[in-house]
Amino acid sequence: MGIKVHNSLTRRKEEFIPIEAGRVRMYVCGPTVYDLSHIGHARSAIAFDVIYRYLRYRGYSVTYARNYTDVDDKIIDRARKEGATTEEVSERYIKAYDEDMEALGVRLPTHRPRATETIPEMIEAIKGLIEKGYAYVVDGDVYYSVRRFREYGKLSGKNTEELEAGARVEVDERKEDPLDFALWKKGKPEEPWWPSPWGRGRPGWHIECSAMCIKYLGETIDIHGGGKDLIFPHHENEIAQSEALTGKPFARYWLHNGFVNIEKEKMSKSLGNILTIRDALMLHTPESIRLFVLSSHYRSPVEYSHTTLKEAEAKAERFYRTMLRIKNMFPRALEGSPPEDRLAERLKPFMAAMDDDFNTALTIGLMFEEVSRANRLLDSAPTGRPEEVEEELTTIAGLFKELSGILGVFERWPEAYFNDLKSHAPIPAEEITALIKEREEARRRRDYARADAIRDELREKGIVLEDTPEGTRWFVK
RNA sequence: GGCGGCGUACCCAAGUGGCUAAGGGGGCAGUCUGCAAAACUGCUAUUCAGCGGUUCGAAUCCGCUCGCCGCCUCCA
Missing domain, CATH: 3.40.50.620 (HUPs)
Known part of the structure; x- marks a missing residue:
């Protein structure tokens, strides 16, 4: 084999x-x-x-x-x-x-x-x-x-x-x-x-x-x-x-x-449809470009378009959101590493995919099955057995670490990923946090009309708010 | 004209002889939530361009048809 x-x-x-x-x-x-x-x-x-x-x-x-x-x-x-x-x-x-x-x-x-x-x-x-x-x-x-x-x-x-x-x-x-x-x-x-x-x-x-x-x-x-x-x-x-x-x-x-x-x-000069790497990097993150490329087999033709790149970005977003959840709820899962034999066992399907003419598309697909598994575990945590959840999340995080290094994607800390997006926010971060603060006060007064108005206003500018037990977070869409 | 490749759901895409046709995006419904968002659950391909054939069995092999693309000149 x-x-x-x-x-x-x-x-x-x-x-x-x-x-x-x-x-x-x-x-x-x-x-x-x-x-x-x-x-x-x-x-x-x-x-x-x-x-x-x-x-x-x-x-x-x-x-x-x-x-x-x-x-x-x-x-x-x-x-x-x-x-x-x-x-x-x-x-x-x-x-x-x-x-x-x-x-x-x-x-x-x-x-x-x-x-x-x-x-x-x-x-x-x-x-x-x-x-x-x-x-x-x-x-x-x-x-x-x-x-x-x-x-x-x-x-x-x-x-x-x-x-x-x-x-x-x-x-x-x-x-x-x-x-x-x-x-x-x-x-x-x-x-x-x-x-x-x-x-x-x-x-x-x-x-x-x-x-x-x-x-x-x-x-x-x-x-x-x-x-x-x-x-x-x-x-x-x-x-x-x-x-x-x-x-x-x-x-x-x-x-x-x-x-x-x-x-x-x-792409060709005569058709005038050359897209330089520089131009692509102005529109998309390096990570979404890599994900776009690696989401289909290297021998197949791929279609570069706004939609296909947006889908790649959505993948990155989904991955890092899950990592952020893990980091917030079970930080030790990201710090520790799973037992080697268990990791090797769980890596098998991924290795089989890569062994088969470097099938990165399948590898990424399998990774997202693990992402779903991680999210289910996180949902079950409040009622389940935390030690088992942590152990399994440690294994999943360990898998991701190995695969990230091979694919050259998903290698960053989730905060780094989201902060990077935030640094490209259309309005200053201070303005956003001020509005969030105002909205929280409105919510405390149960002035939901005002709270929703603020949320809608930010949403129009591409800022999505998320209310969590730990307070309101914001993301760039 | 010669050579090669491709056609899988609304979109992207894996799967090349046999467990339920991965995964992502989108849509619809539900759980959660003040309402959302995110996450989760269910639904969204009884069928793989079409038609024949081989086989106990095919999206997967063979033939034909249709459609798309690349190479044959510099090109990732």
Whole structure:
């Protein structure tokens, strides 16, 4: 009973067996840093962040590399338009990406290589491919000869004849075959360049990932990930280059995440429906964005909309309200920890869900069954047996602690969560507490008309009041 | 045209051969409350796009039809 993963290479769910017992090497294609990252980048990063967290949780020593593509046509274009250098552009957007990831609670990978720091390795790889007859030089450019690699198309399920027939491949007279792709591009005077045996130039996109992957993780890795759109041609080309070069399988398991759609359509510059992570973070908490992403399977497409994000927020609210109840009624349940064997037993269904191709949606669903259970226990507390209730709540809290760490959600103290919302209240907190005080006096006088008027007034501003035996509390809706 | 995926309630969504089709949101009713809110309880899919087939048994496997989406060009 181990972890199963859906492998894009075989299109099947397979048992996950790393090359080296207890150790996992994973590589995920990171951003090309020419602009702010969008919510789709966030999904990919969060999905693989959870995979990374879970593998570590399951006791693997994980070496995880995620690159920055910091040399590319789009970066050059952007720099030219701004009158800036490509370094300035890439530096700015690497920083922005790092900030976005931190805001989203995405843990730092072990290695975060930049393409420009791996140029010597790329040149070596290209030299190797030329020597082995898989690449050829044409006037300062180097191309990979796709047809020499017999297995080309094994990941994307395409065959070279059909690709050729597709005719959407740009025709470049200098290529021996339209399917061939650039390993090294001859530099134009105003573009960044590095010296090479073929003259000044810069690397092609695909060779970057192969070189960085091999440099940091080795010739065969366990997991290679990225968005579904990278399957072809990027990952197909990575396989062709790497396997031709080393003669070894490049990656054992290929994992691909689905898209984030907006209004049923893929985000794209041409449609003008790009939602940046920054914009999303102005509208929603990082936690609700993570919950939104993790509430469906990482391979399915998800629809970003006001409704779906509101539902994610409602989940967070329900969870933290329950935690707040536990903290107020049985604070020791949150301070203590349950016996290990009991915890392990109760974690089983959750582990089974995560083992099944990282089914975070099911895991979250199961967590909410525990939330309901906790609330029932809390309701029963006044008439039930407090010791038993506390014991069970301690177990549930213990479960939540483990799962929160894996998913990267529900990790805060409930007060912190609600105070954060309160800090974004549309009216000052002092004003609200003053109104609450006035309302309490009205209630004491049994002037319910006045009390209700105050409550309604606050409600219109998004402030919800809750009368409890300990007094009136307020929440931001 | 080639390749791949999806279609589960009002919405989101898990489930891919067999206990009552998870969970969240929404709605309705009840308990609680001065009234609310929150929480809890019950109801909201006798059925999984449609039609056939395989099977003792299918949402799950196979075939066809309809609808939606992605890749085939840079793309998470």
